[in-house]
Amino acid sequence: xxxxxKFRSLKTLVISGSLLSLTACQELPPFNFAVKxxxxxxxxVQADLRSITVNVAHPDEKTGHLDPSTDxxxxxxxxxxxxxxxxATIFQDDAAKHVxxxxxxxxxxxxxxxITMVTDMDCRxxxxxxSTGVPxxxxxxxxxxxxxMGFSWIGVIRAKESINRAVQNNIAGFxxxxxxxxxxxxxxxxxxxxxxxNSPDKTATTETN
Numbered sequence: 621x622x623x624x625x626k627f628r629s630l631k632t633l634v635i636s637g638s639l640l641s642l643t644a645c646q647e648l649p650p651f652n653f654a655v656k657x658x659x660x661x662x663x664x665v666q667a668d669l670r671s672i673t674v675n676v677a678h679p680d681e682k683t684g685h686l687d688p689s690t691d692x693x694x695x696x697x698x699x700x701x702x703x704x705x706x707x708a709t710i711f712q713d714d715a716a717k718h719v720x721x722x723x724x725x726x727x728x729x730x731x732x733x734x735i736t737m738v739t740d741m742d743c744r745x746x747x748x749x750x751s752t753g754v755p756x757x758x759x760x761x762x763x764x765x766x767x768x769m770g771f772s773w774i775g776v777i778r779a780k781e782s783i784n785r786a787v788q789n790n791i792a793g794f795x796x797x798x799x800x801x802x803x804x805x806x807x808x809x810x811x812x813x814x815x816x817x818n819s820p821d822k823t824a825t826t827e828t829n
Contacts, residue, residue, distance in 0.1 A: 653700035
């Protein structure tokens with residue numbers, strides 16, 4: 621086996637073990653993709669967000685290494701994305717326009733070994749008008765999670781935390797890009813003060829490929 625294949629095998633072992641610990645490992649801390657300190661958005665998308673889906677890219681969509689165990693993390697990514705949108709209150713529940721949000725993980729490249737653990741992530745976010753089927757927002761967000769030795773001397777814990785940070789930073793990057801996109805208006809420019817929050821319907825599903 622070549623050195624490169626050995627490296628990839630080790631990387632897969634590390635991330636697979638970490639992702640499986642979502643339900644199996646009690647010793648390691650759980651994954652935590654929740655974004656810290658999400659501010660209320662100063663901009664508003666005049667649309668009611670009806671559903672959120674999170675899936676893994678097809679082979680021809682990938683932008684880099686996509687670990688085979690990435691699908692295990694999709695429910696947690698969706699939960700964190702929904703939570704961040706709720707706290708940002710960027711969508712408008714009483715809007716006439718209804719939209720869907722689809723997040724597709726294009727790359728999730730976790731670390732294998734090292735002092736500073738680094739995870740790279742790409743994710744495409746597409747917001748689609750349900751009445752026309754036309755995307756009104758389509759952006760790929762690139763993020764990175766870095767965890768130094770000082771965080772923990774146990775490598776798998778640092779690797780796991782680097783995944784946490786990569787996902788958190790990706791969702792935060794999406795919120796920032798959305799807030800500053802042309803599809804938003806200033807909250808203060810609205811003629812009234814409607815209740816604005818993200819409330820996907822209960823039929824929203826997490827899709828895997």
